[in-house]
Amino acid sequence: MWQDNISKNDMLGFDLHARIIIALLQEQKMLPLTLGVFGDWGSGKSSILEKIYEELKTKSFQDKGIFTIQFNGWTFEGYDDAKAALMEAIVKKIEDEFKTIEEVKSVAKRLYKSINWMRVAKVTVPMATAYFTGGASIIPQIISNLKEFKDAPQKIIDLLCSDKAEDKIKGFIKENPDTPSQESQSIREFRKDMTELLAKSNIKELVVIIDDLDRCLPERIIDNLEAIKLFLNVDNTAFIIGADPRIVESAITHRYKDKFPLNPSMSDGEDAMDKKIVRDYLEKLIQIPYNLPKLSDTEVNTYITLLFCENAFSHEEFESVYLDFLNFKEKKRYSAYDIKIIKSRLGEEIIKKLDDDCLLICQLSGLIATCLKGNPRQIKRFLNMYMLRKKIKDAAQMKDINETVLAKLMILEYKSPSLFGEIYQDLNPKTGKSSKIKKYEKAETKDLPQNWKDESTIQWLQSSPKLAEFNLLDYFWLSRDKLSSLSSLYMTDPEIRSLFIELSAPELPEPVIKKIVDEKLRILDKEKQLSFYTLLSNKIIEDPSKRGLYHLFEYTIDLETCKSSYQTTISTCGSKVPPAAKKAYERLLNPKK
Known part of the structure; x- marks a missing residue:
């Protein structure tokens, strides 16, 4: 399995993005500059920002007078005035780095004074206005x-x-x-003193990297942006921000909903605010938006292959594969670096350590790329969950599981939990088959329900293997952590579920029931018996009118595991218990009466 951390090895071509951004930072005519590295959650923003930071901290860039500071957006989440806290932290970083220069200390003191006045102004300006x-x-x-x-x-x-x-x-x-x-005077003084501080510190360019801005509360997001705005007139400064632009735009809307005009063509509320005004506001603060592209099918295939290699190989073996991957990409940027390529370039021996999972998942890489929207973190989490469910399958000795079917169902689970739940609800409890899947896999696009018509869902339906003829009960049992609110029958151990279905068949003769109970239920260990009675109790509570189910309690009242579930069931159902079942309960648990 794989950790959800920033990878030391660039498997996604992020070095290219980092080099482009660093090149922009070195163009003096572009400064002062604010650049936004924009992408969805898990798209790789943090990895790129970390690569930029590591490169700018090398001696070659320090010799050019580039001073780089890195912050996480959460750093100032607990502060009452995040704007002032960020400004103060930047000054403090510079002062600490150049503390041997007396003039730096002097200018820093003036900057702290300006920042403190801005804090005071937050109180006194509303007071004066009132x-x-x-x-x-x-x-x-x-x-x-x-x-x-x-x-x-x-x-x-x-x-x-x-x-x-x-x-x-x-x-x-x-x-x-x-x-x-x-306050305006303090801002002017701050900008003037900040320029002087950079000069006294011999800083030719100040680069401030702020990651995870989109994880802050809306007020803190705006405070950070307002602090950055103060530096837009300070020469030789550059800010790089990592964020999901949708979250930032939402924060702007939340903060200024009373100041921005509404769009009359939209409904009331924050959504009615003119989105163009919100984007214009953001564009004034972020001059260069650098939008990360989603991974293509071939990039997803390459990424999955390298993840499996990293997991299976020793450090030395993976290094040889990784270096070969870098050489391969220099010549064939748009081709997938997959198992066949590794085998042809490095020999068959090295890939023997890769198991069938790698080949299976890589075959589904196109579907994964579409349904998981080419998101690296979602892909890694999908792989981890797949491997975890395989371990559960092995522990439960579920030998009939087709792992390609398992992976395909999991893709839908990640892509659309509602459609995943829809199939689950449609399962036949005896055959485990879905009539909807059978119908939809054969249907033309125009005949599909509206919620099944998007491109990625159609691709999922058309991909192999087809699921119509598979018993899917065990597959959904493996997914029970996501389906805990749904029917208890499907989420029960397959052995217990099969026994319950057998015993609850309509019009089953009493001797046959007692024979099945003696041969299959009584021999189970206590834990499995409790599981059976919990399922029985839940089914009776769902519909207390079914007299036949009560017999299963009555025939096994001598079992220690039966009594507490029996009592709970009767107590919960109360007046809904059929009279005959109520009398049997009283007779069995209170024989003296």
Whole structure:
């Protein structure tokens, strides 16, 4: 199985993206610059940003005067003012690196002062605005804002709660009528001092990398973007941001929903906001959006092959394969580096360690690429879940499982849980076959239900193997962690399920039932007996009117595992229990009466 970490080996051609972005950063005429590495969750943004950071930290780039700082967007999630916290952290990184230069310390102190004033302005500007516009009492607003700061002195809050608070604050504002404009002055001073700090530190270019911005809360996303905006007029600075643009746009919408005009053609709410305005706002902050492409079929095939090689081979063996892969890609960029290629280039001996899973999954790589949208993290998680379910299959001794069928069903499970559940609900409990699958696999596209008509679902239906003739009960049993809210019958151990179906057949003679009970139920270990009675109890509770099912309790009342489930079932069903079943229960559990 595979860890969900940033890989040291580039199996996806991310080095190319990193080199392109680094080349952009070295174009001085482009600075100051903000570049967004955009892609879905799990598309490889973090891997690319890590490669950029590692390259820029090498001596060759440091000798060029490029100073690189790396942050995770979560770093400032717990701060009351993430914007100020990010700005302060950048200054601190530079000060710590160049602390032997006295002038750097001096400029850094001025920058901290500007940042602290911006923190104060977050409180005082709303206060001044409220006063000058003749609004209601300004005290609640001030107290609310002050409480956002963990270091706010309690005596200030006590003063604001006193009778003299309003006069004290109004007097302060009259003495300082330009209070609101102080923030603009601090911003100008910050930019001026930041430029000087870079010069005193001999930094020719400051590069700040911020990853996982899209994992922050909406307010923190905007705070980080607002901090970056302050650097847009600071020469020789570049910000690289890794994020899912959809999440960032949603955060902008959330933050400014009261300021942006609504689109009259759309319904009420945040969705009615003009999306173009939101995108325009984002584009002003991110001058260059670098959108990561989804992996192609051949790239998915290559990626899966290399993952299996990494898992199966020793470190030395995999290194030889990886180096050969790099050489291969220089000449055949668009071709898949698969098992056949490895065999032809490195010999048959090296691939003997690869098991059938690699070949099987690679055969489905086109389907995986389409249904999982070429997402590297989703592919890796799919492979891990496939391997885990294989281990469960082996532990449960389910020898009749066709692993290609298992993989194909899992692809649908990842692609569309609702369609996966639809097939599950359609299964015949005796044959395990789906009438819908049989119909849809033969149907033309125009005859399919609307929710089965998208391109990837049609490709899934048309791919091999066809599932109509397979008993799928065991396959869904392996997926029971995703189907726990559905019918208990399908999610039970196959042996118990088969026994229950046999015993619950309609009009089964009493002697036959007792014979099956003696030969198959009584010989089970306690754990499996409990599983049987749990299933029996659930089925009775679903429909208490079925008198026949109660007999299965009555015939085995002497078993220790039976009584508690029997009691729970009767108690739960209450008045819905048929009179005959109620009398039998009272007779068996209270024989003296």
